[in-house]
Each structure stands twice: as C-alpha cells, then as structure tokens.
Amino acid sequence: MGGASCDDEGGTAAIGIARWLSLAAAPTFAIMALLTAVVGGGPLDALCSAANASPVGGMVPMYLLMTAFHSAPWLKLIVRR
Incomplete structure (x- = not known):
C-alpha cells in the first residue's frame, strides 16, 4: 500500500554485496x-602505548588479531572449493 517493497532481485543483490564485504x-x-x-602508527600509536590501553602491545598486533577474527568468510570460501 504505497510502502517500499523488497523484491527478490534486491534481496539477492544485498546478500551478494554482504558476502563481498565480508571478504574485504x-x-x-x-x-x-x-x-x-612499515610506516609507523603515528601520534595515536604513542598515545595508546603510553596509556597501556591494550595488553596486546600496539596497533600491529591489534590489526593482526582483527584479521584473524574476520578470516571466517575466507575459510568458508576455501572449504567450499
């Protein structure tokens, strides 16, 4: 009744986009x-290490942990093939 509707094509496209974003x-x-x-963390890296905000010890280990936590879509893709 005059409202926005979600057709099958739009839903399929959204799922495809979500899959590609999860791989990114x-x-x-x-x-x-x-x-x-390589370049260094800049002034914010010094701020984080000075405050002892993270037991991990810096931005590089944090990014590596985030890479590991977000690797599930890649592992699923590898297992399917």
Whole structure:
C-alpha cells in the first residue's frame, strides 16, 4: 500500500554485496597491519602505548588479531572449493 517493497532481485543483490564485504575485512586489516608496521602508527600509536590501553602491545598486533577474527568468510570460501 504505497510502502517500499523488497523484491527478490534486491534481496539477492544485498546478500551478494554482504558476502563481498565480508571478504574485504580480513585483507583490509592485514594491509593496515603491514602499513602500520612499515610506516609507523603515528601520534595515536604513542598515545595508546603510553596509556597501556591494550595488553596486546600496539596497533600491529591489534590489526593482526582483527584479521584473524574476520578470516571466517575466507575459510568458508576455501572449504567450499
């Protein structure tokens, strides 16, 4: 009745986009870890390490942990093939 409707094509497209976005997370965090290790974290890295905010010990290990936590879609893709 005049409201927005979600057809099958839109739902299918949204699912496809969500799958590709889930695959983008792990490589993005891995690149961020590499760039932070090579270039350095900048002033915020010094702030985090000075405050002892993280028991992990810096931005690079944090990005590597985030890469590991977001690797599930990649593992599912590898297992399917």
